[in-house]
Amino acid sequence: MDGLLQGCRDAGATTTPEALRAMLDLDGSAEGDVALPTHRFAKTLRQAPEQFAGSLVEHLSPISGVASVSSTGAFVNLRVDPALLATETLSRVFARAERYGHGEPTSTITCVEHTSANPTGPLHIGRVRNGIVGDTLARVLRASGAPLTTQYYVDDLGRQAAMITWIWSKPPTQWPVEIAVGAAASPPEGESEDARLGRPYPFVSAYLKEHADAQAEVAALVQQIESGNPPPLHRELIEKILAGMLAALGRIGIRFDEFVWESSFLQDRSVDGVIERLDRAPHAARQPNGAGAIDVSAYGLPKESSTVVYTRANGTSLYVTRDIAYHLSKFARFERVIDVLGQDHRLHSKTLDALLAEIGEPRRPTFVIYQDLTVPGGGRMSTRGGTAVWLHELIEEAVQRARAEVLARRPDLDRAELERIAEAVATGAIRYHIVRVAPEKPVIFQWEDALSFEGRSGPFIQYAFARATSILERSEESHPGSTYSVERLLGVEEQALIRILARFPRVVREVARTGHVHSIAGYAHELADQFNRFYHAVPVLTSGEDRPSRLALVAATRQTLGNALELLGIARLDSM
C-alpha cells in the first residue's frame, strides 16, 4: 500500500492513502490479485490513462509481498507473491480451524427474530424463506463475533389463533356442516398433529365471512383471550401446533433460543404503558368513539395509511401496539435488534418506526425484508387453493428422492447410514435452494428446482466436502497439513483454490455487514467448484514429493468448506 502510494506520487499523481484504497479492486482479474484503474489520475494529469499506467509501473519500486506488477491498458495489476499467499492462508486456516473466517468476539448483543408464523397449522414453505434467511443471518452474526439470541414471536392473541380454539372447543360432531365437510374431505393417512389441528382453519375462515353469529362468538373469544383468561384449550392447541412447526424446522437445522408470547406484554401491563405513552405522543388524538389514533404523515408514510389506530374504541390493544411493547422489551436487553419480515410487513415496519419515534424511543430495529415465495401460475401460497406446500411434505419428498440417489450410488451402505445421508442431502438441498437467492428477489416455487441435487446445489457442496474427507482418510495421515512447503503449491489450480480460501473471512464480514446471506451460498459453490477442478487436474495421494503439501491444501479446503456449510446450516457429510 505504502509502496503503491509512493509510486503514484513518483509518477506525478496526487493522492491520499484513503483515496487510493478506495480505488483498488480487490477482486483482481486474470492479470493480478489487485487491480488499480488509473483513469482518475490520468484526468488530472492530462495524460492518457494507458500512458500513466505504464509510467506508474516503471516508478514502482519493489513492494514486499508483491511478486509482479504489470499494466494492461489503463489498469495496473499487482500479483501477490504466491508463496506468501499460500503460507499466510494455510497457516491461518489451520490456526483458526473451525473458527477460520470468524471474527473476534464483539460486545454488540444482538437479537434476530424470525419465522414467527401464526400457529394455525403446519408451516408452509412460503414462510420457510423467513426461517432460512433468519437462521443463516443469525449463524453469520454469531460467527462474526456477536453474542446472539434468536427469538420466535408467538401470536397467541390474534383472531387466527382464536379461530382454531373456537372450532376445537366444540366436538367435531357439532361443527357447522360446511366446516365439517371441508375439514374431513380427505384426511391424509399418518397425518401429523399440527396438520390435523390446522385442517379446519381455512374452512373456518371462509365460514366466518358468511356467518355473523359465529363471527360474534370468535370476537367474544378474542376478547376473553385478551382479557387474560383464555380457555385452557387455547394455549394447549397453540403449543401442539407450534411443536409440529418446530419439528419440521428442526429437521432443516433451525432452532430458536427463546419464544416470546404476545400475551406476555398484556400480562405484565407493558402494553398499557405503551398506550399511555402513545396518548401523550405529539401526533396523538382520540377519535370521537374513543379509539386512540396517531397521525404519522410527518414520518413520510403515504396519506392513505397515515392514521394508525393503537387502541380500539373498546380500549383493547392492537398488533402494532403490542409490537411496540415487544420491541421495547428487546431494546432493554439487546443493542442490535433485527427483524426478518415478509414484504407484506413493509408498511408495518415503517409504522413501527414512526410510533417508536412518537413515544420518544431513539432506537430502531433493523429490518431484513424478503419476498414471499409464489406458486407457478402466480399468487402466494394459500391453504385454501390447495397451493400450499407444507415444509414437512417437501422434506419427505426430498428425502425420498435422495434415498433413491444414495441407494443407486452406494449399495454398500447399511440402512441407518443410508437414511442419515438421505436426510442430510435432502435437507441440504432445500436450505441451499432457498438461501441461494437474494431475499428481495421474488421466487416461484418449483418442485424440480427445489429438489435438484446437481450443479449449484447443497449436495454439490456436500459432495466436494465428502471428497476432501475421503482423500484425507485414505492418506492415513494423522495430522494432514502438519507439514507442507508452499513452493509445491504454485500450480494454477492450487493457486486459484488458495485465493478462494483466502477470501472467506472477507465474505463473512461482508455478509455480517450487509445481511446478504445468499453470498455465503455463492461462496460455498465457488469453493467447491474450484476444489473439483483441482481434484480432476492434480493427483494428491500418488503425488510423491508433493503429497504432504497437496494434502495440506485438501485439509484447508475441507476445513473452510465445512465452516461455510455450518454457516449455511447444511450438514457436513464425510461420505455420501
Place this chain on the structure above:
RNA sequence: GGGCGCGUAGCCUAGCCUGGAUAGGGCACCGGGUUCCUAACCCGGGGGUCGGGGGUUCAAAUCCCCCCGCGCCCGCCA
C-alpha cells in the same frame, strides 16, 4: 390512485450499496472424459438489446429522472 420491491441468454441466478478491463454461475441443449484419490464430478461449444428511453461521467447492469411489466401493502386484522 399512492408507497415499497423486483425486471440480467429458453429457464433460474451473481454482480448494483461502494461506477472501471471480453457481464460471472447453474439448468436445459450439443461434443468429449471413468483400468487412476467418490462421475451428485470434470473439459469444450453455442446462446446476452443487463425491461424501454433520457441524463450524469473519460467510463453505466451499477448513480439520477421518466415510462412499461410483475408482486406486495394502503383494516379499530395479524
